[in-house]
Amino acid sequence: MTTGLRESKRLALRNSLSLTTVLLARERGLSNVRVVDIVNRVGVSRRTFGNYFSSKEDAIADRHVSRTQAAADALSIRPASEPIWTAVTHVILEPYKTESKHTSPSQSERDELLQILSDPEMQSAVDRGARAATATLGAAIARRIGVSTTTDPRPCLVANAALSTLLTTLEHWLGLEEPQPLLSQLSESFRQLGAGLDHTL
Amino acid sequence: MTTGLRESKRLALRNSLSLTTVLLARERGLSNVRVVDIVNRVGVSRRTFGNYFSSKEDAIADRHVSRTQAAADALSIRPASEPIWTAVTHVILEPYKTESKHTSPSQSERDELLQILSDPEMQSAVDRGARAATATLGAAIARRIGVSTTTDPRPCLVANAALSTLLTTLEHWLGLEEPQPLLSQLSESFRQLGAGLDHTL
DNA sequence: GCGCAATATTGCCTGATAGGCAATATTATT
DNA sequence: AATAATATTGCCTATCAGGCAATATTGCGC
Structure with missing residues (x-):
């Protein structure tokens, strides 16, 4: 019984609150956003x-968790033959693949991330989300490779990595002087770690 | 001019404040600790x-940063011939090596960590420290392998990993039913990631 | 040693936040 | 339509971050 007007309104409101928080934080920086401003809007x-x-901060972190939840869900539809790190790489990088179609590497996206990640308060929020997200992704990985997260540390290690x-x-990409394609940077990073991770599992 | 009564008192007070915060947090949990309690003590x-x-939270995170700072400093005295991941593994695991001498795997240490890491507020604090610590360690790694963190993402990737x-x-070790030797768990985790990392650098 | 300059400590104050509790309003069920 | 279940809201209190100015302490040159 996950449907129903009640539940959907709840979800919509939750999403609206968290989205509004991000928008306001982009406009003025998170420390200049009062909770009152959010609820007024x-x-x-x-x-x-x-x-x-x-x-x-929680409201912002929640978005990161949602995105990771989507990635974790997508993990189940990757071919079972795929090594785990390859599968994880695919589902994580998926959202960033679309933007490579544009010649411009999504300046607005870059600005958004810059705004978010450059604010220390935001970083805390992101880290908080990352912790919950790691648990989520770790569970999905454990399910895929058929182990338990309580006995086997590897799923969480992979998720965390x-x-x-x-x-x-x-963050490194944001600090670059001249913009490089984000996707290739990400691919390269994941490839470097994967050279070992695909091989240990 | 880093010496002087002034500076050393500052350092001592800083350390005393952060240590007291940890002690109180272990006694009652961080959310039951008021700043007033700390300063009174x-x-x-x-x-x-x-x-x-x-x-x-900052006071607690600071301890994690200090520990990592020590590890980062120790990096410069590892033999230059050592691959980077091996060197990093050594300096990070160093503090955990002494405890393997005792037959009991340091129950008090376990309790301390358990107290700290099981509290969500503490986790945030730790994550905050981890961010600063990553920058510190990343810089040390960059220095060692002779690159710049602004142009080469690998030092930060390694530090972060x-x-x-x-x-x-x-955290996984804390969740285990029957205690396992911590050092071997850590070694194994680092070895698994290292199988790839030592090889990509 | 001594006094001046630099720096640290403190109290006061304001604006903001988390969360308990009870009243009210809204939705779901029969 | 009546009732039960759940969500929203207002009120209230304890707590916290940080600016500012007054005061105390330390370091340095004489």
Whole structure:
């Protein structure tokens, strides 16, 4: 019983709150965003915000978790013959593949990430999301390779390696003087780690 | 001019504040620790605490950064012939080697880590420290292999892989039913990633 | 040794946040 | 349509971050 007006409204509101938080944070920086600003724009009470997220950082982190959840879900539809690191690489890099079609490497996307990752408060938020996301992805990996995360540390190690590689590479890419294609940077990073990871599992 | 009574007192106070924060957090859990409690035990004003750390989480994260700083410093005295991942593994695992001498795998150490890592607020603090620590270690790695962190993403990737592997393995180890030797778990995790990393650099 | 300059500590104050609790409103079920 | 279940809201309190200015402490040149 996951359907129903109740549940869908809940989800929509949750999404609206977190999206609005990101938008405002991009406009002025997260530290210049009050919770009141968020709820005013969305049209709910300050207290309702607290029913969904305990802080604006949480609201942002939630988006990262959702994205990773999608990647984790996508893991189940990769061919079973694929080595785990290859499969993980594919589902993680998937969202970044579309943008390589444009000649310009998505300046707005770059700006968005820059805004988000350059703010220390944001980084904390991202890290918080990353922790939850690692658990999610780790569970999906464990399911795929048929082990338990409680007895086998490898699924979480792989999940962690993947997500932290993603973040690290994104941050490095943002710091580059002249823009390089993001996808190739990501591919290269994942390939380098994978040279060992595909081989240990 | 790093010496002087002034600087050493500063350092001592900083250390005392952060240590006291950890101790109190172990006693009652971080969320039950007020900044007032910390400063009362140390004997300074609440406002002074704010001159050193912006939050109790920061005070804890600082310890992780210090430990990593020590590891990063130790990197320069590893033989130059050592592959980078081997060297990093050594300096990171060094503190955990001594405890393997005892027959008991350091129950108190386990309890301490358990207390710290099981609290979500603590996890945030640790993650915050990890970010700073990654930059520190990344710089040390870059220095060692003679590249710049701005042009070459690999030093930060390696640093990040090392620190996040450390954290992930620690957390997994804490979740084990029957205690296993920590050092061997860590070694195994690092070995698995290293099988690829030593080879890509 | 001594006094001046630099720096650290402290108190006060403001704006902001997390979360418990109870009242109210909205949705689901029969 | 009535009732049960759940969501929203307002109120309230404890807590926190950080600017600012006054005060105390340390370091240095004389």
